[in-house]
Amino acid sequence: MRFTSERRLDDGVLEREFTLGEIPGTLWTPESAAPAPLILLGHPPLGLRRMHPRLVARARHAAADGFATATIELPGSGDRPRWDAVEQARAALRRAVEAGEPVSEEIIDALVLPLVDKAVPEWQAALDALLALPEIGGPVGYSGGVISIGIRLAVVEPRIAAAVFFAGSLVPRAMFEEARHVTVPLHVLLQWDDEGNDRQAALDLFDAFGTKEKTLQANMGGHTGVPQFAGDAAAQFFTRHLK
Amino acid sequence: MRFTSERRLDDGVLEREFTLGEIPGTLWTPESAAPAPLILLGHPPLGLRRMHPRLVARARHAAADGFATATIELPGSGDRPRWDAVEQARAALRRAVEAGEPVSEEIIDALVLPLVDKAVPEWQAALDALLALPEIGGPVGYSGGVISIGIRLAVVEPRIAAAVFFAGSLVPRAMFEEARHVTVPLHVLLQWDDEGNDRQAALDLFDAFGTKEKTLQANMGGHTGVPQFAGDAAAQFFTRHLK
Numbered sequence: 001m002r003f004t005s006e007r008r009l010d011d012g013v014l015e016r017e018f019t020l021g022e023i024p025g026t027l028w029t030p031e032s033a034a035p036a037p038l039i040l041l042g043h044p045p046l047g048l049r050r051m052h053p054r055l056v057a058r059a060r061h062a063a064a065d066g067f068a069t070a071t072i073e074l075p076g077s078g079d080r081p082r083w084d085a086v087e088q089a090r091a092a093l094r095r096a097v098e099a100g101e102p103v104s105e106e107i108i109d110a111l112v113l114p115l116v117d118k119a120v121p122e123w124q125a126a127l128d129a130l131l132a133l134p135e136i137g138g139p140v141g142y143s144g145g146v147i148s149i150g151i152r153l154a155v156v157e158p159r160i161a162a163a164v165f166f167a168g169s170l171v172p173r174a175m176f177e178e179a180r181h182v183t184v185p186l187h188v189l190l191q192w193d194d195e196g197n198d199r200q201a202a203l204d205l206f207d208a209f210g211t212k213e214k215t216l217q218a219n220m221g222g223h224t225g226v227p228q229f230a231g232d233a234a235a236q237f238f239t240r241h242l243k
Numbered sequence: 244m245r246f247t248s249e250r251r252l253d254d255g256v257l258e259r260e261f262t263l264g265e266i267p268g269t270l271w272t273p274e275s276a277a278p279a280p281l282i283l284l285g286h287p288p289l290g291l292r293r294m295h296p297r298l299v300a301r302a303r304h305a306a307a308d309g310f311a312t313a314t315i316e317l318p319g320s321g322d323r324p325r326w327d328a329v330e331q332a333r334a335a336l337r338r339a340v341e342a343g344e345p346v347s348e349e350i351i352d353a354l355v356l357p358l359v360d361k362a363v364p365e366w367q368a369a370l371d372a373l374l375a376l377p378e379i380g381g382p383v384g385y386s387g388g389v390i391s392i393g394i395r396l397a398v399v400e401p402r403i404a405a406a407v408f409f410a411g412s413l414v415p416r417a418m419f420e421e422a423r424h425v426t427v428p429l430h431v432l433l434q435w436d437d438e439g440n441d442r443q444a445a446l447d448l449f450d451a452f453g454t455k456e457k458t459l460q461a462n463m464g465g466h467t468g469v470p471q472f473a474g475d476a477a478a479q480f481f482t483r484h485l486k
Contacts, residue, residue: 192450192459203446206461207435215473216435218449218459229483230458233476240472 001129013063015056020126024048024079025072027130028059035137036068037242038130040123040153040160042145043071045086045115047078058143058231065235066243068136072126074146075118085114093170108170112148116175120152127159141238147205148175154182162241164189164234166226167202179208186214187237189230194223244372256306258299263369267291267322268315270373271302278380279311280485281373283366283396283403285388286314288329288358290321301386301474308478309486311379315369317389318361328357336413351413355391359418363395370402384481390448391418397425405484407432407477409469410445422451429457430480432473437466 005017012031017024026048030036039062043051048071059069076083089110096103130136139161142150147165154163155178163182167190186209190202206216215237219230248260255274260267269291273279282305286294291314302312319326332353339346373379382404385393390408397406398421406425410433429452433445449459458480462473 192457212463213470214435214463216459216461218461220455220457227456229479232479236472236475 001126001132009056009060011060011063013060015059020072020122020129022080023072023122023126025070025126026055026059027068027070027133028056028063029068029135030063030066032066035135036066037139037141038068038070038136039141039143039238039242040127041069041071041143042150042166043074044145045074045077048073049078061231061235062238065239067141067238068130070126070130072122075115075122083114086111089114103170105173109172109174112146112170112172113174115146116148116152119146119149120156123149123153124157127157131159139242141242143234143238147171151175151178151182154184154186160184162186162238164237167191167194167197167205171201171205176205176208179205180210182209183211185237185241186211187234188214188216189226189234190216190218191223191225192218192220196223244369244375252299252303254303254306256303258302263315263365263372265323266315266365266369268313268369269298269302270311270313270376271299271306272311272378273306273309275309278378279309280382280384281311281313281379282384282386282481282485283370284312284314284386285393286317287388288317288320291316292321304474304478305481308482310384310481311373313369313373315365318358318365326357329354332357346413348416352415352417355389355413355415356417358389359391359395362389362392363399366392366396367400370400374402382485384485386477386481390414394418394421394425397427397429403427405429405481407480410434410437410440410448414444414448419448419451422448423453425452426454428480428484429454430477431457431459432469432477433459433461434466434468435461435463439466 001018001020003016003018007015014029016027041055041058062069073080076086092107140159141162142153142160143164144166150163150165154160162185164187167188188206219227244261244263246259246261250258257272259270284298284301305312316323319329335350383402384405385396385403386407387409391414393406393408397403405428407430410431431449462470
């Protein structure tokens with residue numbers, strides 16, 4: 001892990017870009033001296049640069065609660081090399097959506113499963129590097145982004161102690177089975193009128209999670225309309241479980 | 244409205260029993276001098292005496308946030324005269340449940356609709372009396388209890404500015420239509436594994452509410468297993484909307 005840039009935001013948060021091998025990432029740490037618990041910030045595969053305004057807002061919010069946050073670029077996104085298999089699946093998805101056709105399970109599987117298989121070990125490697133820094137302590141939370149990545153990570157990575165999921169992604173059927181093996185506390189956000197999301201599938205997935213402590217918080221509005229108070233509730237969930 | 248008893252709880256909350264005509268009720272006010280916003284505490288038709296431990300816990304929690312709370316006995320419950328029509332509907336409900344039969348819409352209508360028709364004007368009369376007290380200010384919230392009473396009250400009573408509903412009651416089909424006319428902000432709690440509640444009906448009812456700002460918070464566990472943090476979230480909802 002190599003830091004490549006550093007800047008101090010006006011609220012005292014230190015934002016550092018890094019590379020982990022070929023993978024770009026960003027770490028935000030609060031001003032406080034003590035080792036901070038860490039939240040991994042998931043994001044959709046749109047590239048870190050494009051996602052930066054939203055990520056930095058989440059990082060500042062978490063820092064105000066005493067959390068460090070970090071994220072890495074997803075395979076095939078942003079400045080990372082194009083990835084033909086996923087590009088083809090994205091093109092198939094676009095064609096289906098533009099034609100007004102239902103998105104088939106084949107398209108969803110081709111779009112998501114390779115991404116999960118490749119991304120999860122990368123997030124685990126990032127976790128190794130981040131937890132070796134003196135300013136980062138455990139435990140670790142995972143928040144948002146591609147829900148299937150979060151599910152796999154929560155199942156295979158014992159250092160993840162709690163997760164906030166955003167029920168706004170296309171979820172392969174296979175992930176419903178993996179969801180049964182999630183045992184950490186979950187806080188699941190659902191946008192009730194999300195145009196890109198099947199509400200019933202989101203409710204079924206929430207039902208499938210094997211954990212004993214899970215909360216579904218559904219709010220009005222579309223995919224990007226998550227209200228401020230829902231962000232606050234998610235932050236309180238992490239404070240309850242990671243502090 | 245006539246106060247009949249008064250005691251000071253150890254956290255400074257003043258608990259006063261009153262009668263409003265023939266109807267017993269209780270008012271809890273925080274120690275602070277300023278007029279406090281009011282939350283009406285709904286409850287199931289089990290009698291105020293039996294519900295007292297849970298009501299006083301809710302009242303103390305609300306008082307800590309600066310709210311006054313009040314409740315009145317439901318028609319046919321507690322020390323109020325038996326009410327044959329509702330007694331018969333309750334007996335029919337018990338028979339159906341004990342026989343393992345589905346509870347028919349006729350039973351639900353007979354159980355709930357007369358209660359709504361009679362209780363709502365009583366809660367409005369209580370509101371008149373309570374808002375005339377110098378220690379009570381607006382705006383007013385309604386919380387919990389028989390959800391159909393809350394729905395009707397939210398529709399017909401303009402002084403209700405926000406409501407927390409507990410999706411744990413038998414809801415007549417007619418109330419789904421009334422729900423479309425609710426326009427105040429709502430926070431709806433659903434116990435995901437509530438043995439006495441149809442989950443799909445609860446989701447359909449949430450969907451039916453006509454208000455633009457509504458949140459569904461679903462948590463694990465049965466009817467009486469609402470977790471502490473869900474109570475906190477409901478309290479934050481009232482603080483956002485009534486202060």
